[in-house]
Amino acid sequence: MRFAWIDLREVPGPQLQAVVDAAVHTRMAGVLATDAELLATLPPTVTRVLIPGNPATDTAKKPGAKETKETKGADDSKQTKATAGAGWDVLLRTFTTQDELDALAAGNRAAGGTPTAGFIDVRDDRTLRLSCAGAMALPYTVIHFADPTKIPLEIVLAAAESAEGKLLTTVADLEEAAIVFDVLERGSDGILYPPRTADEVFALARLLEATTPQLELATLTVESIQHVGLGDRVCVDTCSHFEEDEGILVGSYSSGFILCCSETHPLPYMPTRPFRVNAGALHSYTLGPENRTSYLSEVGSGHALLAVGADGRTRRVVVGRAKLESRPLLEIRAHAEDGQLVSLTVQDDWHVRVLGPGGKVLNVTELRTGDELLGYLATDKRHVGLPIGEFCKES
Numbered sequence: 001m002r003f004a005w006i007d008l009r010e011v012p013g014p015q016l017q018a019v020v021d022a023a024v025h026t027r028m029a030g031v032l033a034t035d036a037e038l039l040a041t042l043p044p045t046v047t048r049v050l051i052p053g054n055p056a057t058d059t060a061k062k063p064g065a066k067e068t069k070e071t072k073g074a075d076d077s078k079q080t081k082a083t084a085g086a087g088w089d090v091l092l093r094t095f096t097t098q099d100e101l102d103a104l105a106a107g108n109r110a111a112g113g114t115p116t117a118g119f120i121d122v123r124d125d126r127t128l129r130l131s132c133a134g135a136m137a138l139p140y141t142v143i144h145f146a147d148p149t150k151i152p153l154e155i156v157l158a159a160a161e162s163a164e165g166k167l168l169t170t171v172a173d174l175e176e177a178a179i180v181f182d183v184l185e186r187g188s189d190g191i192l193y194p195p196r197t198a199d200e201v202f203a204l205a206r207l208l209e210a211t212t213p214q215l216e217l218a219t220l221t222v223e224s225i226q227h228v229g230l231g232d233r234v235c236v237d238t239c240s241h242f243e244e245d246e247g248i249l250v251g252s253y254s255s256g257f258i259l260c261c262s263e264t265h266p267l268p269y270m271p272t273r274p275f276r277v278n279a280g281a282l283h284s285y286t287l288g289p290e291n292r293t294s295y296l297s298e299v300g301s302g303h304a305l306l307a308v309g310a311d312g313r314t315r316r317v318v319v320g321r322a323k324l325e326s327r328p329l330l331e332i333r334a335h336a337e338d339g340q341l342v343s344l345t346v347q348d349d350w351h352v353r354v355l356g357p358g359g360k361v362l363n364v365t366e367l368r369t370g371d372e373l374l375g376y377l378a379t380d381k382r383h384v385g386l387p388i389g390e391f392c393k394e395s
């Protein structure tokens, strides 16, 4: 489960309380500050992370640097243990050498007390290797990558695949947060995020919650197939490789969708296009993330859709291109157990396929009355793709 620590160090004074309240309200995993008294006011739902000054300079380690009463003594693990419970749950310390990392790890191994997390600034191969060692040894490793490339993060993620500790990456904004969570598919466990306002905390909370649902698919029974003549159909070409039992949900009515198969399975006269679903006529609805539908006519490059598996699992996929072409069309009518009618108009060709129970691949032109298809039934009516409770009859 992805999480964030809210970094209070750059929050403008007048915004501070609102940002703290937003972090608590949205149940952010952690709050990081230099002020132990402020951290002490936070509820136990939040991990309170004390940082002695700026992690990049780590005041407690710099000769002549000003020490606060909170960080005094935080330099050695023994004294850190003595301050456990003094208003923070985790102490974040910078490490720049293997010796410093070993000292942090040894302090954590000593019984009791506050865990110490490590902060490291990765700017070359040496610090990259040290960050990998930190990720394996510490309960939390916070990494700042000096360069904009995400390749070093990939390397740390791969090196720390079996680590028990959590890896956090510093990000500058929400755009970077979204990228960091997707690196090497699974992404960084967490991020250290420096909001300026409470609104930015709320926006981060929405990003953290952005998962796609498990859908309960219905078994539909084919009533009829009918050749309806020439029309325009859309091939949806995504930027993802579909699984064999995956497709997208498409239907003529907002209340019911059929699971259209991707072109992952071989066909005699055409190479596979495992990124494509030959989806249906351009008036059709397709179900996307956050319970929003789109018309196939408005699906295009950059549009997010839901890839749906025969077992109801879903994932967000992005459209790379939509291909609209005129082809003969076929209307498939099917009904749910309770009689609800579902209609789908697709290209009238043996090559075009839908999925049945268990991920069975069915050529549309060979469907017969009584055949079973996988579909999804919805109770929402739609206005501009959004669910709405209004009277709307579709036929």
Ligand SMILES: O=C(O)C(=O)C[C@@H](O)[C@H](O)[C@H](O)COP(=O)(O)O
Binding pocket: 235, 263, 270, 273, 276, 278, 327, 347, 351
């Ligand atoms: O309509 C056709 O023509 C088809 O062959 C069906 C499509 O699903 C097929 O994938 C597509 O047209 C192939 O076109 P291409 O441009 O990807 O070669």
